[in-house]
Amino acid sequence: MAPHARLRRQSLRHRAGDQSTWCHLHGVTSGEHMTSPSMALPLPATGTPDISDMLRAGREHYRRGEIRHAIAVFQVGLARAATASIGVAVDCVADLHAALANAFMLCDDIASAGEHYKAALRIAPHLVACWCNLGIVHQRSGQTQDAIALYLEALRRNPGHRPSRTNLVQALVATRQFAIAKTLLLELLEETPEDADLRSQLGKVCFELGETEEAVAQFERAVAIAPGQVENFYWVGAIRQARGEQAAAQAAYALAAQVHPILRRQATKSPPAFRALALFAPFVGNTPVEFLFRDCAYQTSILSLLPGSEPDLALLAREADVVVNLVSDADQGAEVLPLATAIAHSLGKPVVNDPAKIQNTTRDATALALADVEGCRVPRTIRVAAGDGLPDGLKLVFPLLARQAGMHGGDVFEKLDDAAALTAFLAAHADHDRYVIDYIDYRSADGFFRKYRFLFIGEDIVPYHLAIGDDWKLHRDATDMAHHAWMQDEEERFLRAPENVFGMARYKALQVIRDRIGLDYFGIDCGLDRDGHLVVFEVNASMLVHDQNPEFPYKDPYIRRIKVAFDGMLARFARGN
Incomplete structure (x- = not known):
């Protein structure tokens, strides 16, 4: 397995949540005091509107953390500006829109924030901070390419605007434009070389670019600068593990566990x-x-x-x-x-x-547990212990599959056409347990193979992706789907209405699989043969789920649905129901 794939599957990739930098008013940086302020400040008299007074009053509420009152004052100010025929400075109105947008951001009402940033920019397009913050609104809404354009507009107007530069890095990383992100990070680090956050981001970008030695160096520098930032310790261990440096990885993890x-x-x-x-x-x-x-x-x-x-x-x-x-x-x-x-x-x-329960989810154990599920074809899976050969009297039908136990994806996993090839495979990997698996031809009538992935999240069965390719060993990230609109259309239809593909009988089989496996969160990779049977490939809790799909934006709402279901399941467990 490639280092980046192994690290995703076999260790935590510690990444902080949204770290976007946006421009606040009067230095307020969090919404910790947004609830129920004790008393509102007095508003200006209602006779002659003084919009600048309204702006100052709202900003004072904002500064004190009284965000709801600030919103009310800014809204009154805008209402008065709308009814005033003369005497209202347009810059003051733009500032009201921008201030109101910032307040909505602190309340996580990004839709309202976006509308008011746009209103401010229509009046005063020179407001660089609004271009930047509007970019954050788009990025949080999953419109990352639009966010990039907005950050670039902010930088066109002010090339040195640091929040726009740092946010642009995040957007580029989200769209997997790692080389450009690295260039920007190096420029930022020339200005502030002791910025541990930037070092950490650069480490992650170098890792994605396959520059693992440089990635480790950046994380180690971040550790030296800011030993209180925990995740950098674990990144060092994870990358050294991916590089096969087991002793160094163990030492790094031990230090991480000791310090944090x-x-x-x-x-x-x-x-x-x-x-x-x-x-x-x-x-x-x-x-x-x-x-x-x-x-x-x-x-x-x-x-x-x-x-x-x-x-x-x-x-x-x-x-x-x-x-x-x-x-x-x-x-x-x-x-x-x-x-x-x-x-x-x-x-x-x-x-x-x-x-x-995890202990009961080896490939051979799950094959046995699901062997009699109606409507399913579950390939016979035989475990061959390390050092052993095939058991006597075993009837084999070629071609068949063989793989090393504990491996995922396509690593140490082959289709073998005869007994000699199988014997050679088993001998080559005799230091490990191995699986011998019946091969089921799941090719569709059009000649393509299709592999579907579902996530079981509590009682929910949620689709994650469809991979379409011309080879039996099928992995979504290795397909040519980015160049075939019909494949993308088919995947989107599956994600939108999986019941139209699988039908009631196959969904019932999935429910039986969920109940027999007995885990609260896990995934299944499966196919459909030409007779409509559900073909089970893999069932476990190790399956990768991510939201980095810039080439397939149609997937975003369906992947967010997985996150919502997962969070909801944890909440039910935490409540004890």
């Missing part, structure tokens, strides 16, 4: 809706949560399970309303899952994806 045993991410609201404790194990397969744990109304605390670690269970219990087990690969995690089980069960909190 728990990686905490604050909620987007205060107080948080609830607190989630996640159990994460370096060096084994974990549920990818970079997307799922981003921009959460709840606090997340991530505990790394390392050999010999003895976490303070009483402390963990006090700061967790729900435990989320991320150790997801039953093969890779065989040694650590009992530890995760003991910790999860000792805390006395609801547990998502109980580690004891």
Whole structure:
């Protein structure tokens, strides 16, 4: 597996939530005091409108954190300006719109904020901060390309505007334009070389560009500058692991766990809706949560399970309303899952994806559990222990598939045409357990292969993607779908109405699969053969879900639906229902 793919699948990619920099009034930078101010400031007399007084009064509310009162005053000011025939300075009206937009931003009403930024710019297009903030509105709405254009407009008017430059970096990263993002980050770091946040961002960009040595150097520099920034410690360990530097990775993770045993991410609201404790194990397969744990109304605390670690269970219990087990690969995690089980069960909190249940999700175990599901074709899966050969008397039908246990994607996974090829494969990977899997031809009538991915989230069954290609070993990111509109149209129809593709019978089979696997969050990769049977390829909690799809913007609302369902499921667990 390529280093970037391995790191996504086998370790947490710690990334902070929205870090967009926007321009506030009078230095107010958070909405922590937005609730129920005690008393409003007196408004100007209603006889002759003095819009500048209204603007000053609203700004004073804003400065004091009384955001709702500020909104009311700004709105009254705009209403008076609209009814005044003469004597109203247009710049003052533009400032009212901009101030009102900023207040709406603090209330997370980005739609209203966007309308007022636009109104301000229609009157006063020189307001660089409004171009920048309007870019943030578009970026938060999933319109990242539009956000890039708005940041560039701000920079056209003021090339040195730092918030627009830093926000442009984030937008470029979101659209996977890493080379340009790196250039901008290097320019920013020339101005402020001791900025740990920029070093961390540059480390992530270098990682995405495959420049892993430079990525480690940037994260290590960030650690030296700001040792309180926890995620940088874990990035060093994760990248060294991806580079195959096991000893260095273990040392990095051990240092991270020693300095920051728990990686905490604050909620987007205060107080948080609830607190989630996640159990994460370096060096084994974990549920990818970079997307799922981003921009959460709840606090997340991530505990790394390392050999010999003895976490303070009483402390963990006090700061967790729900435990989320991320150790997801039953093969890779065989040694650590009992530890995760003991910790999860000792805390006395609801547990998502109980580690004891994960132990029952090896490929051979799931094939056996689902073998008799009506309407399904589940390939026979035989586990061959490390050092062993095939059991005697085994009847094989070629071609068949063979793969190394604990691997995902297309790594160490081959279609073999005869016994000699199978024997050679087993011998080449004799140091590991291996799987021998019946091959099912799932090619559609038009000659293409189709692989569908669903996520099971509590009671919900949510589509994630459709991969279409001309090879049996099918991976969404390796397809040529970006160049075929008909493939994209078909995927969008599947995401919009999966029941039209799978029908009632296949949906019933998916429900049976959900109940038999018994996890709270997991995924399935499956196909449909020419007779309409559901062909099961893989069922586990290790499947990647991300929202970086700049070439396929139609996917965005459906992927956000997964995030909403996941957050809702955790909230129900935290409430105990």
